[in-house]
Amino acid sequence: MDIHARILIDYSGSMGYMKGSQEFENKYLLSDGTPRIELVKKILIQDLIPTINHFKFINIIRFSSSVYNHQNLTSKYIYSGEPNDEALKRIGELPVPPIGGTPIYSAFMKYFDFVKSNTLSKKIIFIVTDGDSNDVKDFDEKILDFMQSSGYKCPIYIVGIDQNLSAETKSKNLCNKSGGKYVNLKAMDYDRTYIESMLFELKSNILNSSLNIVTESPEIKQIQIINNLDLKKENQQEINESFSNDYIIKLEKTIEENTSAITLIGKQLELIVNQISALKNIDLNEELEIVEDSEFNLKIGRHAESVLNSYLKGVLKLKNCKWNNEIQENYKPYDFKIEDGVNLKYIECKSSVGLEKNFYLSKNEWNFFLDHKDNYELIFVSEVFKKDQILNMGNLFQAIIDKKIVPYSIKNRKIKSDLAYFRIV
Numbered sequence: 001m002d003i004h005a006r007i008l009i010d011y012s013g014s015m016g017y018m019k020g021s022q023e024f025e026n027k028y029l030l031s032d033g034t035p036r037i038e039l040v041k042k043i044l045i046q047d048l049i050p051t052i053n054h055f056k057f058i059n060i061i062r063f064s065s066s067v068y069n070h071q072n073l074t075s076k077y078i079y080s081g082e083p084n085d086e087a088l089k090r091i092g093e094l095p096v097p098p099i100g101g102t103p104i105y106s107a108f109m110k111y112f113d114f115v116k117s118n119t120l121s122k123k124i125i126f127i128v129t130d131g132d133s134n135d136v137k138d139f140d141e142k143i144l145d146f147m148q149s150s151g152y153k154c155p156i157y158i159v160g161i162d163q164n165l166s167a168e169t170k171s172k173n174l175c176n177k178s179g180g181k182y183v184n185l186k187a188m189d190y191d192r193t194y195i196e197s198m199l200f201e202l203k204s205n206i207l208n209s210s211l212n213i214v215t216e217s218p219e220i221k222q223i224q225i226i227n228n229l230d231l232k233k234e235n236q237q238e239i240n241e242s243f244s245n246d247y248i249i250k251l252e253k254t255i256e257e258n259t260s261a262i263t264l265i266g267k268q269l270e271l272i273v274n275q276i277s278a279l280k281n282i283d284l285n286e287e288l289e290i291v292e293d294s295e296f297n298l299k300i301g302r303h304a305e306s307v308l309n310s311y312l313k314g315v316l317k318l319k320n321c322k323w324n325n326e327i328q329e330n331y332k333p334y335d336f337k338i339e340d341g342v343n344l345k346y347i348e349c350k351s352s353v354g355l356e357k358n359f360y361l362s363k364n365e366w367n368f369f370l371d372h373k374d375n376y377e378l379i380f381v382s383e384v385f386k387k388d389q390i391l392n393m394g395n396l397f398q399a400i401i402d403k404k405i406v407p408y409s410i411k412n413r414k415i416k417s418d419l420a421y422f423r424i425v
Contacts, residue, residue, distance in 0.1 A: 005059070007048070009094070010064070012129075013097060016097040047196075049087055060078040060091065104127065109146070124155055132164065183202045303384050309336070347379055357391065360415075405425070
């Protein structure tokens with residue numbers, strides 16, 4: 001069975017520069033100064049389209065609405081055809097969007113008609129968006145209600161680009177109940193390691209679903225029925241004459257479907273191998289190679305410090321809090337300085353993208369810590385880009401004395417020179 005898909009791209013103002021909006025101009029730019037649509041294009045070109053290149057047909061559509069009327073849907077076909085190099089080219093040519101809204105519900109309703117077509121192909125909808133639907137508040141329930149009442153259903157996959165909690169909750173609900181998959185990317189740049197990790201489950205789900213569609217093909221089932229017939233001598237000739245031509249056609253189709261299944265299994269294995277390769281914390285000797293000044297580690301640290309800055313100033317209401325690296329990386333042996341004329345504190349921010357709470361102090365950080373151990377504190381941010389969990393360890397020296405932080409690992413590690421290893425227990 002063939003698979004057809006429609007890819008709806010949020011083309012609202014937050015995907016661009018928001019030029020002309022005094023309140024929001026340049027608010028949604030990526031860390032390198034480019035608009036979010038550039039991140040969307042990379043995700044589609046390097047991840048989504050290659051994952052679905054076995055689909056028979058795709059439509060790629062951009063959608064937005066008027067700033068003044070969110071019910072006024074504006075949309076345009078970017079590409080229609082097989083998911084090939086021409087599709088990638090058209091995506092790459094997508095210009096930066098002007099100011100506009102995000103009418104997810106209206107776009108879905110307009111382009112849902114292909115699900116109702118009489119073709120035997122399996123239908124799938126993909127939505128890439130960074131916002132909440134501003135034409136209908138509960139767009140998820142409205143869409144689910146429509147599919148339920150109309151009898152036309154299809155799985156919906158949504159790739160969120162830093163969606164807020166409200167949009168994330170609705171998008172996840174829509175995907176789960178429709179049989180699709182949802183992922184919300186919190187990293188505001190295109191880091192291959194992070195993107196591949198976050199999209200792994202979504203891409204695996206797509207390939208698994210495709211494999212199920214292929215193996216449940218009605219042509220295959222009909223072949224099995226014919227093969228199971230009791231071909232007695234008295235009716236063998238009649239059956240042969242009746243089914244010979246259809247049998248050959250269906251057999252050819254079965255071979256084609258089996259070939260597709262093998263290809264999909266190969267893609268699944270490739271996806272798994274790539275995911276394993278991306279897990280840099282594991283090797284055959286159970287040793288971890290640390291690259292303290294890697295580009296990815298810098299991005300993790302930058303994001304964690306931004307989260308902590310918001311926490312210190314927004315939640316704790318600290319007025320005399322200075323973030324050293326707010327403008328650019330200053331490479332000081334601490335990240336925040338809190339001074340109120342009487343008390344002075346230095347805060348070091350450490351972080352990880354996973355659940356492990358390991359960190360390193362450089363030679364300069366270690367020496368500075370020893371010289372200021374009475375007012376040197378550590379705050380750890382785990383699950384960076386995902387949950388951003390903040391763990392305030394307080395005074396680092398006291399935490400070591402209390403054995404809440406220990407200077408040894410539970411596995412063999414290779415540690416770069418001039419680094420001291422610590423683990424929060």
